[in-house]
Amino acid sequence: MSTSVVEMRHITKKFGNFKANDDISLTLHKGEILALLGENGAGKSTLMGMLSGLLKPTEGQILVEGKEVEMESPRDAKKLGIGMVHQHFMLIPAFTVLENIILGEEPLKGGRIDYKKASQEIERLAEKYQLDIDLKAKVADITVGMQQRVEIMKALYRKANIFIFDEPTAALTPQEIDQLMKIFRALADEGKSIIFITHKLKEIKEAADRCIVIRAGRVIDDVMVADVAEEKMAEMMVGRKIRTTVDKAEVDQSKAVLEVKGLNVEKHGLQAVKNLDLTVHTGEIVGVAGVDGNGQSELIDALTGMRKIKSGSVKINGKEYANHPVREITEAGVGYIPEDRQVVGLVLPMTISENLALKNYYRKPFNNHGILEYADINQNGKDLIEKFDIRSQSEKEAVGSLSGGNQQKVIVAREIASKPDLLIAANPTRGVDVGAIEYIHEKINDERNDGRAVLLVSFELDEILKLSDRVVVMHAGEIVGEIDPKNTSAEELGLMMAGKKIADAE
Amino acid sequence: MSLETILMTVFSSTLIYAAPLIFTALGGTFSERSGIVNVGLEGMMIVGAFSSTVFTLSFSNALGTATPWLSILVGGFFGFLFSILHAVATVNFRADHIISGTVLNLLAPGLCVFLTRIIYNGKGQTPIIEQGLGTYTFPGLSKIPVLGKILFTRTSLVAYFAILIAIVSWYFLYRTNVGLRLRSVGENPVAADTLGINVYKYRYLGVLISGFLGGMGGAVMAQSITMNFSSNTISGQGFMALAAMIFGKWHPIGAMGAALFFGLAQSLPITGAYIPLLSHVNSVWFQVAPYVITIIVLVIFLGKAVAPAADGTNYIKNK
Numbered sequence: 001m002s003t004s005v006v007e008m009r010h011i012t013k014k015f016g017n018f019k020a021n022d023d024i025s026l027t028l029h030k031g032e033i034l035a036l037l038g039e040n041g042a043g044k045s046t047l048m049g050m051l052s053g054l055l056k057p058t059e060g061q062i063l064v065e066g067k068e069v070e071m072e073s074p075r076d077a078k079k080l081g082i083g084m085v086h087q088h089f090m091l092i093p094a095f096t097v098l099e100n101i102i103l104g105e106e107p108l109k110g111g112r113i114d115y116k117k118a119s120q121e122i123e124r125l126a127e128k129y130q131l132d133i134d135l136k137a138k139v140a141d142i143t144v145g146m147q148q149r150v151e152i153m154k155a156l157y158r159k160a161n162i163f164i165f166d167e168p169t170a171a172l173t174p175q176e177i178d179q180l181m182k183i184f185r186a187l188a189d190e191g192k193s194i195i196f197i198t199h200k201l202k203e204i205k206e207a208a209d210r211c212i213v214i215r216a217g218r219v220i221d222d223v224m225v226a227d228v229a230e231e232k233m234a235e236m237m238v239g240r241k242i243r244t245t246v247d248k249a250e251v252d253q254s255k256a257v258l259e260v261k262g263l264n265v266e267k268h269g270l271q272a273v274k275n276l277d278l279t280v281h282t283g284e285i286v287g288v289a290g291v292d293g294n295g296q297s298e299l300i301d302a303l304t305g306m307r308k309i310k311s312g313s314v315k316i317n318g319k320e321y322a323n324h325p326v327r328e329i330t331e332a333g334v335g336y337i338p339e340d341r342q343v344v345g346l347v348l349p350m351t352i353s354e355n356l357a358l359k360n361y362y363r364k365p366f367n368n369h370g371i372l373e374y375a376d377i378n379q380n381g382k383d384l385i386e387k388f389d390i391r392s393q394s395e396k397e398a399v400g401s402l403s404g405g406n407q408q409k410v411i412v413a414r415e416i417a418s419k420p421d422l423l424i425a426a427n428p429t430r431g432v433d434v435g436a437i438e439y440i441h442e443k444i445n446d447e448r449n450d451g452r453a454v455l456l457v458s459f460e461l462d463e464i465l466k467l468s469d470r471v472v473v474m475h476a477g478e479i480v481g482e483i484d485p486k487n488t489s490a491e492e493l494g495l496m497m498a499g500k501k502i503a504d505a506e
Numbered sequence: 507m508s509l510e511t512i513l514m515t516v517f518s519s520t521l522i523y524a525a526p527l528i529f530t531a532l533g534g535t536f537s538e539r540s541g542i543v544n545v546g547l548e549g550m551m552i553v554g555a556f557s558s559t560v561f562t563l564s565f566s567n568a569l570g571t572a573t574p575w576l577s578i579l580v581g582g583f584f585g586f587l588f589s590i591l592h593a594v595a596t597v598n599f600r601a602d603h604i605i606s607g608t609v610l611n612l613l614a615p616g617l618c619v620f621l622t623r624i625i626y627n628g629k630g631q632t633p634i635i636e637q638g639l640g641t642y643t644f645p646g647l648s649k650i651p652v653l654g655k656i657l658f659t660r661t662s663l664v665a666y667f668a669i670l671i672a673i674v675s676w677y678f679l680y681r682t683n684v685g686l687r688l689r690s691v692g693e694n695p696v697a698a699d700t701l702g703i704n705v706y707k708y709r710y711l712g713v714l715i716s717g718f719l720g721g722m723g724g725a726v727m728a729q730s731i732t733m734n735f736s737s738n739t740i741s742g743q744g745f746m747a748l749a750a751m752i753f754g755k756w757h758p759i760g761a762m763g764a765a766l767f768f769g770l771a772q773s774l775p776i777t778g779a780y781i782p783l784l785s786h787v788n789s790v791w792f793q794v795a796p797y798v799i800t801i802i803v804l805v806i807f808l809g810k811a812v813a814p815a816a817d818g819t820n821y822i823k824n825k
Contacts, residue, residue, distance in 0.1 A: 073702070090694070091694070092693040093693070105701075106686060112677075112682055
């Protein structure tokens with residue numbers, strides 16, 4: 001454990017006048033798993049960008065295997081045995097797994113690629129590190145978990161000794177996360193060193209030997225994971241105490257707001273939602289858990305009027321709204337926090353105020369006989385920015401220039417400010433940091449406590465278990481079970497999401 | 507006329523008209539596989555047609571029967587030079603690919619007709635080439651009963667050469683490491699860059715090969731069909747080649763097959779009169795057929811065909 005493979009000394013990185021990294025020092029030992037913990041924007045990715053050759057430090061030195069190095073490009077980092085596994089995989093969906101792995105380092109035989117030799121080499125590595133991959137499959141057709149193993153194999157194939165993982169578990173199911181943690185161990189046991197960036201404390205506890213906490217570009221602490229409690233690490237990361245529960249008030253849950261019966265939705269001619277029944281009452285948060293791609297998106301699209309319903313009934317406050325126009329559904333009292341804020345939720349080049357008025361721009365007071373009343377629109381923007389703690393320079397700033405967490409707050413503000421009877425939230429905290437997650441969770445819970453109905457779809461099990469009054473599990477377009485979040489662990493839920501019925505899970 | 511003769515006529519004129527399209531459609535495939543949309547194929551063909559015609563007219567006395575063949579390489583070379591404009595604009599200056607391609611299409615006829623007037627005493631078109639590519643009868647193969655007459659007698663040698671180039675292109679793109687890399691920058695340049703692949707270099711390669719093949723296509727058009735150069739030597743063939751590339755799903759063999767189909771459509775005005783069922787149809791319909799078929803094919807297949815994922819996008823390297 002004592003030999004250091006990477007040493008970063010007094011690294012400072014400036015973008016203009018902004019210090020993304022301020023005098024950071026870090027050491028990585030051989031065979032060690034090091035976690036880099038910090039909120040979004042804390043400077044973790046910048047630091048790793050410098051270690052992987054994407055960025056150049058403004059000040060400071062980087063030593064690899066004891067020698068000072070200067071890296072001009074990722075290629076230089078690769079030569080030094082540094083392999084980066086990006087959060088958004090750097091794969092080519094149209095190519096096979098094998099082609100993706102060898103791209104750029106193809107073995108040749110008489111001018112053509114020697115696929116046979118490459119396969120043998122990769123299969124040998126796969127066996128050694130227990131990486132289950134299908135070389136002949138197209139990347140477009142394999143699971144996210146396997147895509148990640150392909151990324152790991154890409155680095156192994158290039159003889160990497162140092163692995164950097166940027167938020168490796170963001171898109172994985174709990175089972176895939178377990179598998180990844182095993183792979184981490186196998187790599188470390190073979191003498192490889194690993195740095196992984198995360199803001200999830202559980203994984204650090206499970207996998208890492210040591211943890212470096214970064215906040216606002218500085219190293220806050222460097223701790224051995226075994227010695228520190230999760231709560232303590234969360235506090236170091238955010239700089240204050242974090243609440244892991246929400247207060248649920250006693251509310252009347254007798255009246256049904258959303259009633260879905262026998263819903264069938266198709267996507268590309270395939271049945272995406274099958275005969276689905278679902279009811280959400282006043283003062284209730286119903287969580288829909290499930291692995292991505294099991295019909296959740298189609299369900300939400302159908303409920304919000306974005307996708308045609310093939311058959312079935314959708315009642316809101318007792319009135320039928322299946323296949324009604326989006327505006328009628330909105331006016332019936334439905335608020336919607338969409339999954340992809342940048343594509344569906346916001347118009348990025350428009351100002352915060354304009355985005356906040358997107359749902360009401362055609363009505364008084366924002367609209368006076370076809371003329372927009374900017375005074376009212378901007379005043380509304382100012383009010384909501386203050387009320388929802390949206391960190392921005394002014395209400396006239398373009399939404400696209402805000403951080404992800406603040407963009408999400410803009411949507412939450414718009415949808416909650418309209419006081420909907422039913423709030424549909426799809427992955428409301430995806431890619432948002434811990435502070436903003438806490439805030440958004442509280443806002444959603446406030447809606448419930450005010451007696452509104454909330455339908456929450458999320459891939460984050462902790463989020464589902466923390467917020468929901470009831471949880472239904474979706475698999476292959478069907479609801480395969482309902483559980484009580486108080487008596488269910490994330491592991492049990494994970495098994496159900498993989499398609500096991502409740503009886504099997506127990 | 508016997509059925510054999512009719513088939514021979516239809517087949518050989520299909521090949522004659524398909525040859526320029528095959529070269530050009532292959533050119534488009536290379537460019538778009540590397541991620542650069544190439545609507546400038548028409549312009550590249552014009553440059554190829556013009557330069558090859560000037561070459562043939564100037565050197566046929568000295569070089570004899572080899573002249574038209576050499577002129578195809580000359581056309582390719584000037585098409586290659588012309589395509590540098592497109593590469594610089596789209597790769598280095600990140601221009602919109604469609605606009606850059608359109609510029610080539612507007613520039614090429616103006617430039618070439620202007621040069622024609624300068625070279626040939628103010629005339630808007632060049633004199634007629636005395637010796638074109640002509641037809642070719644394969645020794646040996648033409649003796650095969652039935653098929654020998656249909657496929658290998660009085661046919662277009664350059665079309666067979668084009669088919670060979672299509673097979674070579676497939677091998678290059680799908681079996682060599684350079685081909686794999688060229689396709690990778692057309693699918694996901696960011697990923698390719700992280701693997702140390704020089705995105706700009708491979709995109710240049712795609713566009714320049716496209717210029718060379720497009721120029722060859724134009725040259726073949728001038729040397730075997732129009733036999734001179736004027737402002738309407740190339741009249742939409744570049745766009746037909748583009749349609750053939752899409753119809754052929756951006757695949758060299760597919761593009762070749764589609765180009766043969768378009769070749770058949772283009773040869774109809776000539777062969778239609780000999781085909782018993784079609785001989786009563788007004789020839790105007792045959793004249794418009796290639797263009798109508800192009801539009802129909804594009805409408806039907808453009809939405810469904812899967813282009814390289816990063817086709818038409820510019821790549822900006824992070825610093």
